[in-house]
Amino acid sequence: MKAERRPRATMADLAAAAGVSPMTVSNCFKHPDKVQAATRKKVLETAAALGYVPNLIASSLASGNSRMIAALVPSLRNSNYARTLKGLGDHLHNRGYELLLAEADHPAREEKVLRGLLGRRPAGIVMTGGEHSELSIELIRQSGVPVVETWRHARPSVDMAVGFSLFDAARDIAHMMVRKGLRHIGWAGHDEPASERYVQRQLGFQQAMSDAGLRADLVFLAPESSGFAGGRLAMEALLRQEPRLQGLCCVTDVMAAGALFECMRRGWSVPERFSVAGYGDYEIAAEVPPGLTTVKTNGAEIGRAAAEMLLQKIETGHVESAVRQIPYEIVIRHSL
Amino acid sequence: MKAERRPRATMADLAAAAGVSPMTVSNCFKHPDKVQAATRKKVLETAAALGYVPNLIASSLASGNSRMIAALVPSLRNSNYARTLKGLGDHLHNRGYELLLAEADHPAREEKVLRGLLGRRPAGIVMTGGEHSELSIELIRQSGVPVVETWRHARPSVDMAVGFSLFDAARDIAHMMVRKGLRHIGWAGHDEPASERYVQRQLGFQQAMSDAGLRADLVFLAPESSGFAGGRLAMEALLRQEPRLQGLCCVTDVMAAGALFECMRRGWSVPERFSVAGYGDYEIAAEVPPGLTTVKTNGAEIGRAAAEMLLQKIETGHVESAVRQIPYEIVIRHSL
């Protein structure tokens, strides 16, 4: 049984079949209240019979609103971003918008991808994660398209931002380690010097150490690509530097889980012999023995809020607040 | 410094500024060889000066090719699908296509989301994962849009498919457990009866057991949502059923890692006391002690192949092969 590929019915076809003008068909979908109930019924029935699907490309061109939101993500593999995208997409779809997705893991790629996206005349743009080149910012600014940066809680580069303070979150959990009585605490971070989001967390950690009068320079930075192995590398390096090391505060749960794996290998009991703090509350945090104490962020809510802000700006021309804070919390398990 | 929101230059503006007809401007971008070098240079320079960005919405409407590919994904949180999407997006962007993304975790959602997508007149559709309702299939069939189903190696529902045999992969790794001398082996699977991709793996496992003359009914199915905990639940249940259980063959690495965590809790050495096989080669497989032996699938390559097949069909009207196999391999570590 082969698919019949006869051309799709147009609005004109439908209008003719229903015995009304195209204008009335258009109103049936866009402004149903402006059409008499009987007429509307007739049109909708004919539409169903014909399998009519309105051409939103033509609609976009005519109305000047594409109802597409471009989302730029450094990596889908990051489960925080995946959650943000889900929160964003769900809200958008319910409002009749579509998501135009592009992955861009470095600035040159981002600029290229952005040009492609801008040609599609998106009604709004969502940037995920913090780092963007001057050129990218300029491209967006010149387009005049509303844009919200997610996972950013202050000073949007262009327009709007939604997120929370990475600094505060890292400081809070580091503080908790201090309150547990630990005195020799290391930081396991990432290597990318340009990444403000990693820098902010490290500074938060160091602030907590300084506040407590402890050493704040037990810092090891692993490449982002090292994954779980980063936790092991950090433990090895920092124990060499400070043999009395009692705990590790990690830039992500992945690193933290890696540190816990290393404790298992060494037969060190957690938290008695060694403590570990995570960041992100990924699924693994709840499952890796003995359970990881970590910062729980609300990626889906960030995505939802981004969608709300964008749609408000698109539809009304302004937003109540160009910057929104989404709360984070600390989930206490048994790793510290 | 406020963004200047003067309306974007159109092709007509650019044509006037460059002293040529719109037609010639169009040719400069689409068929550069049809334009004299000097004219082209002039147009391109003027375009740069004006910050001209071609309106691809208008282009789509006029040409009848939207150059957008709609991708339907059950969940972005699945890192296999994330890889497929990356392989797909990279290839597509290089060819001047854009990705229209929608997440749909159940059939009713899928149908709704599909209608929204179809209105955008995508040039092609990528379905990720195996299960689709009759209505979804029918919607796609009637649209006449080329579609490729990924993570499916045979009998496409509509048009094309690319993936590998889940049955074979599960049978192969189960076979390896048998060759290691294990005689009491359980299957830790998922609960969704409708999910062909889980069923196939289980059947592959059972085939390997039958071939070896072993019990094939040591099966435990955990809800998909149980995550790492599923591995623990499976061990508990199957050990109750068969105290001599020596190993667990798992439907995903997440479950397998959960089983390894449970071994740690019990102080059971792996693989001496208990063996575990995974599926997926997620990042955790390499890191969780003592290293998980697992099936490595090539999600990115599946995405790339899907893009190739789709573009070939879109641009030439047919494909060399409507079904493509992407090889998998078994990665040997120390868990069995």
Next chain:
DNA sequence: CTGAAAGCGCTTACAG
């Protein structure tokens, strides 16, 4: 190599 004309399938004021 270059251009005038028609058209893609809708929506937007504006009349009736």
Next chain:
DNA sequence: CTGAAAGCGCTTACAG
């Protein structure tokens, strides 16, 4: 409540 007209910004044959 309903419709005829113009237009959104491109591309597609077709002439010159």
